[in-house]
Amino acid sequence: MPEPSLNPDPLLHVRGLAFARNDEPVFGPLDFALDRGETLLVEGDNGSGKTTLLRTLAGMLPPSAGEIRFDGQRISRDAIAGRMVFLGHHPGMKSDLSPCENLMFLSGLYSAREGVDIESALARVDLAAYAHTPLRLLSAGQKKRAALARLALLSGELWLLDEPYANLDRHGIELVNALISMHCARGGATLLTSHGAVRFADPNARHVRLELGTESTVRE
Amino acid sequence: MSRSYLPHWVHWLGSPPNFYRFAGALRPWLFWSTLVLGAIGLYGGLVLAPSDYQQGDAYRIIFIHVPCAWMSLFAYGCMAAAALIALVWRIKLAEVIAMECAPVGAAFTFVTLVTGSLWGKPMWGTWWTWDARLTSELVLLFLYFGVIGLFNAIEDRRRAARAASLLALVGIVNLPIVHYSVVWWNTLHQGSTVNLFGQSHISADMLWPLLLMALATHLYFFASVLNRARVGLLAVEGGKDWARGLVAESANA
């Protein structure tokens, strides 16, 4: 069990969050809180609004209703700057560059974890052998692991992961789980989505099931 | 965001169902006054006003050309103001009004260009001339087309309105720059262009029909935009109760 944090505010607190596009409800209203050391798994079928939820939490989409609080403050660019790592649907990396070059770029924008450099981050995701191969020559699983290297390298308390298990084999899935466990043990919080085909390994993780346009409950 | 400095009726009007009813009530007044004033103005300009000393009767097209030119710029100003409100405060009504100003403004610009061309033919023997003002109007038409095109190219109506609003604001910064550069360009390439608008002093007999036409076109602009905005609002708010209520009402009537 993760230790209780000294900070009384949950890292992420969501109240009445809803999103609608062209007046069609996409998800919500949602209420949940995520404390340090916790992991929240958002499940739902394809098209249930998981990706939209994650993008709204990251601040890319404005919610139609409700509010998001990060560490007690309303979510804003300054509040989350450098404290969140987002893994979207797309790898977020340039396919003409190698994983090493991509990570070098990222470390110019974000701060790296103490004691971690690019080589060790790539080794953590078992990509050391392909560190200098352009991404477009790698397989889908390898590309995903290159994107995951970001999690090993960068510092950030809140992880927002959209379908982190997609394109991965069993070994890759174990890798993701290992990364998340270590992140929790360090006091970070993770929110990830999955379409339900993969069960999260940690029995302590809380689940939220999202259906399109309906209320959702948090299953402990 | 604090709205305490705005008068109460602005909040009331900003609500889509209220605006819909208000605009609907205003519509017949605006259209009829446009017709009446326009008729009087045209009669004054085409029949009552004397022939021009230099240009004969061909000058009479200014009673349409000039008010339309003024309106093409006024419409862009309205569009830019609504666009600013839409971008900063994300108010749905402002988005709708900004987008509906564009086609009306484009229509006025087009009429300005056509009437300018019609004026040029008897005066200078050419259907088109790269006169400073006509050229600026042509660029303005492209600005309108850009806004309309961008708005129609994006699926999500609200996002489309915001993107097109940003474009409209970029355009309004560009407008005076274009005008100045075209004037400079005309002076640089002397002798290859003609100036369509000579230095003529306008007599009172010609002035009052012109001003009346200007008023009529303003009223037409408001009538048209309000009418289009009602439709635009329905398109954006189609799922809401008040919109469905309207459909039920008209079905029962």
Added chain:
Amino acid sequence: MVALVQSETTVQTPGALTAARALLRRELLLAWRRRNDALFPVLYAIIVTALFPFALGPEPQLLARVSGGVLLVTVLLAMLPTLESMFRGDLEDGSLEQMLLAPQPLALLALARIAGYWLSTTLPLIVVAPLLALLLHLPLDVLPVLLAALLLATPLLALLGAVLAALTAATRRSAILLALMLLPLAVPVVIFAAGAVAAAQSGLPHSAPLLWLAAALVLALVLAPLACAAALRIAVET
């Protein structure tokens, strides 16, 4: 455990200039990897320029008269295809999201991106410009003015075009839309740039339009990245 969290939050995020440099470096690296793509605008410019004598006749005086204007328009047109796809790739592979989430100001990152674009795509066009000028019999003493006009006009067009490219990044048929939107913005730039060359050719003073271009460029360097950032935020909301 909590102590580790504390030390994480006190790690410094890289400053704005570091981030901008990192982005610029990445753009130049990408341009080098795809260096064959940079050939296309240059080839296009050469082909179009070469077609004009066939269209107008080989008489040197006539060609010299139109050369400045033709070259400027050709360079502008050659920029269009690459301008249109400036942010499309970033949107599709998720890099744009990462840029948006970066702690540094998006406007500065956008400026670095545009600078990378100009250096990799448009600078080759300027390098080729003397060759094109030769094909159209542009008088040699006017060539410096042409190059100055290009050096001022092309970054200006890149900045303005980037705002438009950001607005159309998520749309289809964006090439047509971009050209339509770019024309009103390009008119003053073309007027002043070509005007400077024409004035120089007639022996008239030509510094005024160049100074106007410089002033516009300075203004655009400040304002265009801000507009571009706003447009990118709208584009990402897909």
